[in-house]
Amino acid sequence: MxxxxxxxxxLTILMxxxxxxxxxxCSDDDGTGPANTGTHTVNKGGVAHAPGLNDPEQNxxxxxxxxxxxxxxxxxxxFSCHSKKWP
Numbered sequence: 583m584x585x586x587x588x589x590x591x592x593l594t595i596l597m598x599x600x601x602x603x604x605x606x607x608c609s610d611d612d613g614t615g616p617a618n619t620g621t622h623t624v625n626k627g628g629v630a631h632a633p634g635l636n637d638p639e640q641n642x643x644x645x646x647x648x649x650x651x652x653x654x655x656x657x658x659x660x661f662s663c664h665s666k667k668w669p
Contacts, residue, residue, distance in 0.1 A: 629663065 622630035634641030638650055638660060645653045650660040 622632050624631045624633055624635060626635060632641065638646075642650060642660060645655075645657045646660050647653050647657070652659040
């Protein structure tokens, strides 16, 4: 295989891995992610949530920040999976 074909193949593989990774980034449905220490036990759409997910300002803000944009200890922003219009 010539050098251009090798580069093109490598780039294609890398792009596929990036797209695949992005597609599953928000699908931690087993509740075992770093922030999920057994508290995220509700499966909603294949994603683990904590009980009380329907009132996130009350039930999620302690860890995910008052504005739900991420906690002080690296907890992810709720907006990383939810749209900008959420909640």
